[in-house]
Amino acid sequence: MEKKRIKIAILSISSLLMISMTASAILADIQAYFVGVDPSLISMVLTIPALMGLVFAFASGPLSLRLPKKSLVIFGLVCGLAGGMIALLFGSTSIYVLLACSLLLGIAQGMNSTMSMALIADYFVAEESGALMGLQSAFVNGGSMVLLFSSGMLAGISWQMSYLVYLVFIPVIVIVMKNLPRDHAPAHTADTHQEKSARLNGRVYFTALTMFLFGVFLFVFQTNVAMFVVGNGLGDASTSGLINTAMSAAGMLTGILFGRMQRVLKKLVIPVSLLVGGLGMLLIFMLGSLPSLFIGAMCCGFCLATINPAGTFQAANAVHPSISSLAIAVVTASTSVGIFVSPILSNGVANLTGGGIEIKFLLAAVGLAAVGLMSFVGNAIMDKKEA
Template sequence: MLSENSMSIKSRLPLKIGILSLSLVVQAAGAVAAAVPFIMNDFSDRTTAQVQSILTLPSMAILIFILLSSWFIKALGKKRTVCLGLMIALVGGILPAFTMNFGLILFARILFGAGLGLFNSMTVSLIGDNFTGADQKNLLGIQSAVMTLGNSLATFAAGLLLTISWQASFLVYLVILPILFLFLFGYRNVNENPVETTQSSTIGTKRRKLPLSVTLGILTLFLFFISLMVVITSSALLIQELALTNQGFLSTALAIAGIFSSLVALAFGQITKLLKRFTPVVVISFAMVGFFTITLAPTMTVFFIGLLVVYLANLVVPYVYSVILSDVDPEANNLVVSLAMVACNLGAFSSPYVINFISQLFGMTTAVMQVRIAAGIMAIIALIFLFLAFNKTTTPISKEEL
């Protein structure tokens, strides 16, 4: 239930903008990837792995501080924790633009990841705190789209700044400053505790364990990112094995597919109204068709169409978050969303190792077979969601579905 204070806000638009703006930067750690070769030139005494860690260290820090964020929230409250995270990320983000000390650059990247990790889970949980029903579903779809578009825009802006110098590319993180002001403006009148005390205690006594829908939802996110990352890690090898012409179009195809996925996510609320509990089953079924299409593609055009279909599966992410926000004690939203985000990141990180292990286990090491293994994992995910769709006791029903 929303607090009376938050319900009395006349205009919800500033609040929506403030919360959604946080998602613009949460996936921007890799925006400066194009600067790595230039950094290597200036730090020729460092190994390639050391320079590449500039890109990987933030991810490690993000994972750690996603888990620690609940402690900060208890100590500081959500608003102060978000502001602290943004300020830390701002300092860590732009610091490499002003130093040639390699150790300090690495520290700055850890700092940047720590800042992002502090408010990462709240990009979703704050939506659950302040919005319900159709509003909540629509915002979860928009949040997913904003996150993807934010990463694309940051990468593009960093590339423009790279024409000045590799240090200038880190100035892209100055975007955090207006995000901080947007959040402070939109979140200024919101009660930190959206759940009434009397209800919290009642809910807490009834829900001591995670509902099955939430537990399985988190598991599917882990499996989902193991499968989806194969598209990124194996596509280049796949088109070589298929001997497709115009292979240089791959990076553009992946970028367009990501933007297409963002646009589809904007309609998430409407799609769930239509498909209801079967939303993830339908989109994953389409994704499986997409996986097999790209393994059989005779041309890059067909391959590109297959990619677009595969990326429809990204609707699984806001769907699982909507289940979490609907079926968990609101006081536990942030912790459970944090666990879900850790599952996403661990799935993405472990994907090449898991897929390689399975492919070697069955003696199928080609890129074509690895993509088909990923399709098999998607089939398992579809079966889990099919079970949840028919098990009404584990899947929350919104008012729109009644």
Template sequence: MLKSSTSFQNVRLKVAILCISLTIQTAGAVAAAVPAMIDSFANRSTTEIQSLLTIPSFSIMLFIILSSGIIKYIGKRNTVLIGLTIALLGGLLPAFTSNFYLILLGRFLFGAGTGLYNSLTISLIGDCFERDEQQNLIGLQSATAALGNSVATFIAGLLLSVNWHSSFLVYLAIIPMIIIFSLGYTKRIEKETSVEVKNDTVAHVNKKLSPAVLLGIFTLFFFFVSVIVMLTSSALAIQQLGLAHSELLSLALSVAGI
């Protein structure tokens, strides 16, 4: 834990760690763009267009698994910065191309980048803080992720009024996140926490997941399956029912997130 940091450094570190949670739930922020994309890609099936919302979830899962090995080689700070950069490039790619396969690649890259640092949004809190401060920050991390998703979905809906390409510009928000994190979580801080983290890892290496934790994992799995169905189908349902003001879907999803 960081015992020598000043109050300002402490606040800056908290902001740096929390800010990287803002986009970990935003893969579906562009859900309202699905009908417009279906119209644009008349030669593609509805399922193929919907896959643009679900493919990031697959790559997130894949790279969460791979991230532990990557962290060992390049460290946590570099892993977060590389992950954010990949997510930025992948998130913005659909804004500048109409090639379906490039868009699919961009969505995969967004998920891959997010997956690289996803687990670190929690573990960095555990590395740098303890006791009540740690628990409070974990609660704030969850709230930050939900808030980021709600705001991103709302902004993507506003950008959709231009065209569906523009809705992907919402991922420009990753740029200030890269800056804030690189300034707040410095190499010095990473070095200060690395020794304690190694000692904690040795002390807890033999711990196993309890049945309650496993139940929680399966419960969350089925919860997010239902959320993905809602994200990928809501826009299509509004379109097929011929409801007015379908552009308000992003606002509705934002409110649901809050």
């Protein structure tokens, strides 16, 4: 019964992990509202949560060794609620108010993205852990789908109204307070000698590199889809919201099936997911139509929902259970760095080549395919050394 309550708490936290992505559908509206503001500064409304997510995803690992994970989770949730409410009430006064709110959202995103996975690693083992990580990914995407759709519809009234969805933090805080135990999880092993000698290894760092590059290239979709839709006369903020909803819907279905996929594909899960994401980006670059955007979004959703649990599971199982939270924090932080770097790199490439927004999707397609190949070769080499 206690495990069931812990699952409810973990999945409720997970349903809010992509809430900062609601800004992706309104970036074009924010840019139109704040006339004369640098587009790179506007993009930071979406990317600053990734930067703060980096700091707090990494910090939450060591902190969880000293403080109850429940306290850390509640702190993150309260920060997310505060950020959303300030943006709703005062976001229209200045772009810097929105950026400050993004900082608070980043604290929530970084803290709880690590904690949700760490709680799974603490309380669940072996196949049960892998299956729950997939289900967690499904809730991340399912929650994202509902939140993005709702915020997109509210943005049809005004872009500020899209922040009303952040009220959903309130019931989640209540669920966590009621269902998540405050005490530390029991250790899976009593081998204290092994625990003292536990340290991060090459597979953790290689997984972190893979997740960093994944963040760099996949996030091109999120930072550019709204502007691509408006710039090509394909729709407005509501259309962008629907496209993002399609991405989340594909991710939700993928997360539900992740356990079976992992059993079938085994160590090919990460390379296959990256190749599918690259295919979606290539389709957008080549066709640039509304249907291609929806199909590309679903490919990206598949990639996101597959590689996140697969990478986390790989890192957590590569080290001693006593430092699995730290391994998860390193991988999560690496993804956040990649997300933050993404618009800087893609905008730089677009400026250097003199191409439009379409060239960014080509960059992402080539990049994801290359990272998929790198992942396959790198893990094969490490498997051979370990054997």
